[in-house]
Amino acid sequence: MSFRSDIEIARAAVKRPIREIGEKLGISEQDLLPYGHDKAKISEGFIRGLADRPDGKLILVTAINPTPAGEGKTTTTVGLGDALNRIGKKAVVCIREASLGPNFGMKGGAAGGGMAQVVPMEEMNLHFTGDFHAITSAHNLLAAMIDNHIYWGNSLDIDERRITWRRVMDMNDRALRDTVVSLGGVSNGFPRQTGFDITVASEVMAILCLATDLQDLERRLGDIIVGYTRAKAPVTARDLKADGAMTVLLKDAMQPNLVQTLENNPAFVHGGPFANIAHGCNSVIATRTALKLGDYVVTEAGFGADLGAEKFFNIKCRKAGLSPAAVVLVATVRALKMNGGVARADLGLENVAAVQAGAANLGRHIENLRSFGVPVVVAINHFHSDTEAEIAAVQAYASAMGVEAILCRHWAEGGAGAEALARRVAELADSGAAQFAPLYGDDLSLWDKINTVAKKIYRAGEVTADKAVHAQLKAWEEAGYGHLPVCMAKTQYSFSTDPDLRGAPEGHTVPVREVRLSAGAGFIVAICGEIMTMPGLPRVPAAESIRLNTEGQVEGLF
Known part of the structure; x- marks a missing residue:
């Protein structure tokens, strides 16, 4: 069979009208707000009417630390959802929307791959239903209202040196990390230093993904702290009277998007x-809605389990009262070989010893996931270059840790290639074995929460921070924010803060460079190492290869 790119496979898909997809879940046509023929939003009224229904089983898909060799977490999420439906289960897939920055940069899209994709692929990876544009607009409206308030007399006595609210855009642009605004004279306001983050790092994004309805959304938006007065009192979006208008901009974005798999x-x-750099999960409202409509909901959490799964458990599940029934940990032979020291150019050669050495990364994630009291199964996402001996090495390693590692061929075969995984996941989810509990309690101090994640999940030897960080955490505790969970902003490539340190390092140091209060979202962000909240484009960005062909079709998107 000749090789077809993801976008070619997606373009050839035989899609059903979105009303038919809604009918599968019992959503009537009048409760769908269509965006064309193949995507729609689900009405707020329909979602409210689901409150008394029982919940299905929640399945988390996570992965080992990402490598250039590829892991396939989203592909496995989609493949597992299709496989569950193939074996007679009523399953719904819940994933995140794609950011334009990585699409035109290095990471690519977020719709799965091969024969396990969500479509329409081009729309999903570009403007989709406009949710990210709405979030960007709401965030920047607040930024504009801060500077406008100061320009017109500053009745709140905002200290321009202590404004913490930056601007955002949904693109990787390192030139905007640090900027000066209001240059050009008196009519343009008062110059000050600020900067941009990427939209997916915005607190507004986190709020939309954690809010339960429009009223909760407006309350959380109002709680956003944008800076401090000269007397060091917090200034909120509510103080600026921005929360109502921000909610209006986000009204449609709050409604979950329904699409379909291949x-x-x-x-x-x-x-x-x-x-x-944020909490890495799709929206609570989408997950809760899916749980009311399906017997099994398969969702993912971004990057490796040290980031995505930890935040899924400690932030999303804690805040939304969710209790996962099982976890799928995705690994590839290629990625394990890279963790075992093999260069990317040599990944096609059999190397059982490297697989065994790299499996330490897999083992660390298994241990961490088990610490949350949820049963684990390993999904080996198959590549054609994998040998029987290498696959057997992964399965033997997992077996020695007391979990099953199942070979999955969903990339090439779709749901049919993941039926064995689906049967095992359903068995685990139905067993009632899950005894989920977050890693730490609400009453632990903020610094101790940071220490707990760093030492128990990352296996750090110590966590460092200067006096200003400690003082800030203590001040937030005294202001009533000590009960909040922590959201660690750290490189995804390693358990440490060194992206080149693969495998399962121990005893390393985690430096906390800065802490930020996301009062509306309801967590404290700890920025560790050299992680950036505004990424840059790589030397050769994907944008150089993305274009329209002579038939007006998108090419180069992946």
Whole structure:
């Protein structure tokens, strides 16, 4: 069979009208707000009417630390959802929306791959239903209202040196990390230093993904702290009277998006906070809605389990009262060989010893996931270069740790290639074995929460921070924010803060460079190492290869 790119496979898909996908879940046509023929939003009224229904089983798909060799977490999420439906289960897939920055940069899209994709692929990876544009607009409206308030007399006595609210855009642009605004004279306001983050790092994104309804959304938006007065009192979006207008901009964005897999099964694609700089999960409202409509909901958490899964458990599940029934940990032979020291150019050669050495990364994630009291199964995402001996090495390693590693061929075969995984996942989820509990309690101090994640999940030897960080955490505790969970902003490539340190390092140091209070979202962000909240484009960005062909079709998107 000749090789076809993801976009070629997606373009050839036989899609069903979105009303038919809604019918599978019992959503009537009048409760769908169509965006064309193949995507729609689900009405707020329909979602409210689901409150008394029982919940299905929640399945988390996570992965080992990402490598250039590829892991396939989203592909496995979609393949598992299709496979569950193939074996007679009513399953719904829940994933995040794609950010334009990585699409035109290095990471690519977020719709799965091969024969396990969500479609329409081009729309999902570009403007989709406009949710990210709405989030960007709401965030920047607040930024504009801050500077406008100061310009017109500053009745709140905002200290321009202590404004913490930056601007955002949904693109990788390192030139905007640090900027000066209001240059050009008196009519343009008062010059000050600020900067941009990427939209997926915005607190507005996190709020939309954690809010339960429009009223909760407006309350959380109002709680956003944008800076401090000269008397060091916090200034909120509510103080600036921005929360109402921000909610109006986000009214439609709050409604979950319904699309379909290549096998015409329902998929909710909603929200998209990054996991290395935010909490990395799709929206609570989409997950909760799916749980009311399906017997099994398969969702993912971004990047490796040290980031995405940890935040899924400690932030999303804690805040939304969710209790996962099982976890799928995705690994590839290629990625394990890279963790075992093999260069990318040599990954096609059999190397069982490297697989065994790299499996330490897999083992660390298994241990961490088990610490949350949820049963684990390993999905080996198959590549054609994998040998029987290498696959057997992964399965033997997992077996020695007391978990099953199942070979999955969903990339090439769709849901049919993941049926064995689906049967095992359903068995685990139905067993009632899950005894989920977050890693730490609400009453632990903020610094101790940071220490707990760093030492128990990352296996750090110590966590460092200067006096200003400690003082800030203590001040937030005294102001009543000590009960909040922590959201670690850290490189996704390693358990440490060194992206080149693969495998399962121990005893390393985690430096906390800065802490930020996301009062509306309801967590404290700890920025560790050299992680950036505004990424840059690579030397050769994907944008150089993306274009329209002579038939007006998108090429180069992946």
